Amino acid sequence: MKRIFNWEQLPFSVIYAPFFFLWLYYWIKGGRFWFFSNVNPTLYFGGFEGETKREMFEQLPGTLYPITIYAGPNETIECIIKRMQASGLQFPVAVKPDIGTKGLLFRKIENAEQLAAYHTLLPFTYLIQEMITWPLELSIFYVRYPGSDKGTITGLIEKEYLHVKGDGRSTLKQLIERHPKAFMIAEEQKELHKTNLDNIIANGEVYKLNELGNHNRGARFINLGNKIDEQLSAVMDKINLFSKHFYYGRYDIKTTSLEDLKHCRNISILEFNGVGSEPNHIYDNGLSYIGAIKVIARHWKYMFEIGKINYKNGAAYVPFFKGIKMLRASKKNTKFMEQLNLQCKL
Structure with missing residues (x-):
């Protein structure tokens, strides 16, 4: 309701x-x-x-975005770790798909073991970024x-990440279910925080549920x-x-x-x-x-x-049927990422 x-x-x-x-x-x-x-x-x-994120970042000032490398499914995790070290990346890092949306499959990775698990799951290119x-x-x-x-x-706007505040009586599960936004994605949150669901959160303690600046998260x-x-x-x-x-x-x-x-x-x-x-x-x-x-x-x-204005300057519009094809491919990719997001337990 x-x-x-x-x-x-x-x-x-x-x-x-x-x-x-x-x-x-x-x-x-x-x-x-x-x-x-x-x-x-x-x-x-x-x-x-x-x-892709790559085409966007390549058009931004290089000094104004996080250190970033791109990892593909055919690379070994050992090769990726070496490239991380060469670029100056250290754990924890942020990872997300190169073609992404809605914060799907964004994760904070704490160590090489977690990165290996994420790498094994994704059959497409993703970014590894400095955690700002x-x-x-x-x-x-x-x-x-x-x-x-x-x-x-x-x-x-300023973004405030999804969190709950303890009252010294309620479990994390109860706080999630009562939160005006967290209850909308309660099943996802319960899976991500399943080891702490029965814990009572201390009065006044802020428990962060994610680090995503998306409204739908x-x-x-x-x-x-x-x-x-x-x-x-x-x-x-x-x-x-x-x-x-x-x-x-x-x-x-x-x-x-x-x-x-x-x-x-x-x-x-x-x-x-x-x-x-x-x-x-x-x-x-x-x-x-x-x-x-x-x-x-x-x-x-x-x-x-x-x-x-851009059309008058020579920038063509995407033709109707080509746009339909592009949109269908994107929707298919989003559905696939939604499935993988549920499988990713990191």
Whole structure:
């Protein structure tokens, strides 16, 4: 029953159902079904579905993202460990698929034994990254029109990882089941923390359930829209212009403080998500469903307009049937990763 009273926890397909009509409108107006597919022309499908982390990171400033290596299924774990050492990577590390979504198969790996187990499970390329421990994770939604050297920050949020707080009486299992977000993915959490489910969590103790900044993995978003200023915008302009053809999307960034970010200090870009990214400042913000729809619709307008400009500049739209094929392949990959995510006990 809790799900019914909170639009944010409705299935993605239900939340976005009204946008069928907006998609139809832009299809008719622009004559292109995949009207957003050339918005970020140097990303596969504009970053809608199926793009690799590698193509994204290779277009970011090398000093502004974690130390990263890519591991393939045909490599031995001994070879991977040697490459880690050569690159300066030390445990613990973060691992995730090169083509990933929804935080699936993201894991914190503590040692070589865990890495070997993860490597054995995955039949595709994945990333091994430096584990950034800076305390603040931010999402910054950024839009820039082609031909302009200045963009707009449309949203700024702080991410708080999913956790429960003990009361000195309840078991971890009970706390998960009562948590307003954890109960939505209770079975997954119970499996991940099965050895501690019957433990009583001390009064006031914070027990972290994961380290994922995804809304669908239970993260809480704290809106910092009132902290957006010219100084922050200038920093994001500088970062974005390095990539040249990233015009629309969301930067997930770790830093030591917002002030440090504004002074271009201690910045690590965890990801840039293209046209498939949500303006996630709609969540945990007290917005009504209608209010959220208006924000999303405004961002779709940005995509439509940027796509038209890029087309005039020579960036082609993805053809209809090719886009269908690309989307089907991505959906198939996501389903496979969901299965593997359940199998991965790390």
